[in-house]
Amino acid sequence: MKLTISNLTKTYPNGVQALKNVSLTIRHGLFGLLGPNGAGKSSLMRIIATLQQADSGSISLDNLDVLKNKTAVRQLLGYLPQDFGVYPKISALHMLDHIARLKGLGNAAERKEQIEALLVQVNLYQDRKKYLGTFSGGMKQRFGIAQALIGNPKLLIVDEPTAGLDPMERNRFYNLLSLLGENIIVILSTHIVEDVSTLCSSFAIIKEGKIIYAGSPEEAIAGMRGRVYSKVISVGDLRRYESALNVVSTQLKNGKLHIRVVQDQEPGREFVTAAPGLEDVYFSQITKPISNV
Numbered sequence: 001m002k003l004t005i006s007n008l009t010k011t012y013p014n015g016v017q018a019l020k021n022v023s024l025t026i027r028h029g030l031f032g033l034l035g036p037n038g039a040g041k042s043s044l045m046r047i048i049a050t051l052q053q054a055d056s057g058s059i060s061l062d063n064l065d066v067l068k069n070k071t072a073v074r075q076l077l078g079y080l081p082q083d084f085g086v087y088p089k090i091s092a093l094h095m096l097d098h099i100a101r102l103k104g105l106g107n108a109a110e111r112k113e114q115i116e117a118l119l120v121q122v123n124l125y126q127d128r129k130k131y132l133g134t135f136s137g138g139m140k141q142r143f144g145i146a147q148a149l150i151g152n153p154k155l156l157i158v159d160e161p162t163a164g165l166d167p168m169e170r171n172r173f174y175n176l177l178s179l180l181g182e183n184i185i186v187i188l189s190t191h192i193v194e195d196v197s198t199l200c201s202s203f204a205i206i207k208e209g210k211i212i213y214a215g216s217p218e219e220a221i222a223g224m225r226g227r228v229y230s231k232v233i234s235v236g237d238l239r240r241y242e243s244a245l246n247v248v249s250t251q252l253k254n255g256k257l258h259i260r261v262v263q264d265q266e267p268g269r270e271f272v273t274a275a276p277g278l279e280d281v282y283f284s285q286i287t288k289p290i291s292n293v
Helices: 043-050 070-075 092-102 106-123 136-150 167-180 194-201 217-222 234-242 276-285
Strands: 002-011 018-025 028-035 054-059 077-080 155-159 185-190 203-207 211-217 228-233 245-253 257-264
Touching: 002 043, 002 185, 018 028, 018 043, 018 185, 018 203, 018 211, 028 043, 028 194, 043 155, 043 185, 043 276, 077 136, 077 211, 092 106, 092 136, 092 234, 136 155, 167 185, 167 194, 185 194, 194 276, 203 217, 203 276, 211 217, 217 276, 228 234, 234 245, 234 257, 257 276
Parallel strands: 028 185, 028 203, 077 155, 155 185
Antiparallel strands: 002 018, 002 054, 203 211, 228 257, 245 257
């Protein structure tokens, strides 16, 4: 299965242009959409999920026109938005049963079997009879994945899924998404670089509504080898270094400021070559002026 996005644009009534000729090809597996808040990630996700209209452009899921055949797309879709509400006085079991009915699972035995399997998969079976209002943030996220997976979707969209999760919950979520990505298209929209580097075989970076990079994490990191340098400086010297060099990130450790610089030639004395990571790729891309991308 393949999702093809071509020249997609979206401008809101207040004049904000959220998407500017976005084109992407996404195949089965985990695909990361990485970008700062306000970059256009959620707008793109909502349009793919048939919840919002595009101004122009096209999206196809294999031979299915996503923008014109919304009902057919929704039968193949699972969607976990960034913010979703729950009915606090309903148990997880009853809510999933209700959602399954809405998705057309009419056979009671099949519905029960699928719901129980999903509850086991997201590690909520022991909590299935508890009210959703008593769930922690991590439990609600896992419930959200369970409801998105009802009906065995071919396309799963998750928008900022790990925001607010503790490290243990995040690791559990990583494992679940990795398992799902073996058989279907999973689009992970996030501003957390670690999510993409841990999970995704391909990704894109979006800034101010434009796709400014697309490829695999391995290729992106390989392209940075020999171009990343680090140095410990005093805090008071930061502005001077930023004005002279391409400083992509800074980190204060034990009272000392560590800077990372990306450029083709060694930036000067006392800089050392650093092993690149996906964060270096991300920061070097989003710090470029958009007109130069």
